[in-house]
Amino acid sequence: MTSQQAAKQAALFGGEIQQNEPVRQYLVKVEDVPKFDLESYIANYKGRTRFDRLYMIGSCSTVLSTDALRLAVVEAKSGKDVARYERAVQALAKIAPKDPEAVLDRKWVERTRQVVRAETDKLEHELKGYKNNLIKESIRMGTDDLASHYHAIGDLASASKTYSRLKDNCTTPSHAAAMHLKTINVAIERGDWFAVQQAVAKYRSGPKPEDEQKKIQPKIAASLGLSHLELGNYLEAANNFLAAEPTLGDSFNENLTANDVAVYGGLCALASMDRNDLQKNVLENGQFRNYLELEPHIRRAISFFCNSKFRSCLDILEEYRTDYLLDFHLQRHIAPLYTRIRTKSIQQYSIPFSRITLQAMAKVFAPDAVGGLARPTDINSPFVQELIALIEKGILDARIDLEKGLLVSKQTDLRADVxxxxxxxxxxxxxxxxxxxxxxxxxxxxxxxxxxxxxxxxxxxxxxxxxxxxx
Structure with missing residues (x-):
């Protein structure tokens, strides 16, 4: 938030707006209608991620902006994070100033701030008393309550520091596992992906409750996969999502659902694995098959890619692009993921041939250009320029014969090599x-x-x- 924006917000709401958490900037505007129903979609999540997803949809979708921001205002008002409520009201006031929810409820803001201050003082005082009495279990519970309170009001930095102090007072593996999971939740909200990886490493190296492994393992795998996805390490992300046990269910929907694991894992695998690995590690993966059943279009896209039906694979991905552009974690990765999948498809398509006509390739990879351009294989056409860029980067080992309209491979004669x-x-x-x-x-x-x-x-x-x- 810039100083000018802060001043404008202060003037609008009669005071300074405190930001306790990092605010993402959403630059993508989505004009198309998504396939999902907003209320059904958001009902799959709980906790603070519901507001994050609603606010993002409201900021990016021109179709669902009013409905999403209205729901975001209601969601924020049901909690204790005043900054979120104010931010949602501002966003709604910009696009629907006459909406009843676009008016700031000052009484609720003041009342909530008073309640938050009183509860913070109470929890800090109680924790100080527990430390004076040196009762280890009471100190652990008091520290956990204070950290959860900081998390609820949006003071994520204080929540993270407070959770880190729990380590010395955890007496059982269950206590340690719960601490690590809460630390991971806060780190995910903060967007601190290296902290997520550190917390996962500490969990794996420390004592673990054997009776809770089936519940905790998919959460840990999904968290690590999400951190690699956000950092752009798509192969590592795919491997971690694929390793998640099928017992996740809705136990981790304060961050991710099982549907998200299927989509994130499937797209990352498509972008980073070859056909043999996709067949072996994804389609023939017994435990990940349970996730793919929740998102059958991802399974179909991977199957089409493995069977060299690249047009069908790309069509499915394009069909769901709008939905993915409105996903909180996936939006900024859609362009690189789709580009990688398309590049791999072009590579795989050209491998069996020493010469391919550009017209035939355009029908697979640029069907709109074939019907809409007079000469889709001209040097200035977008598809030919895409091929030229791949050749210049060394991704495609071939050359283009524009006179004959051919893509000529530089491969040596395989029979002669044999x-x-x-x-x-x-x-x-x-x-x-x-x-x-x-x-x-x-x-x-x-x-x-x-x-x-x-x-x-x-x-x-x-x-x-x-x-x-x-x-």
Missing amino acids: HKEAIESVEEYINEAHLRLLRANILSAGLQVTAPVLDIKADLGTRLGRGPSWN
């Missing part, structure tokens, strides 16, 4: 057989020269001048 390797193997075998026969003939003729066997003691005695019989 023949050359076979001839080299035969020559190597003949040479080795010749040497073996030569050695056998030398041995049979008695022409082998053997090294003399020396008597070490006799030789040593002679050298010392004591005679050969010296002992």
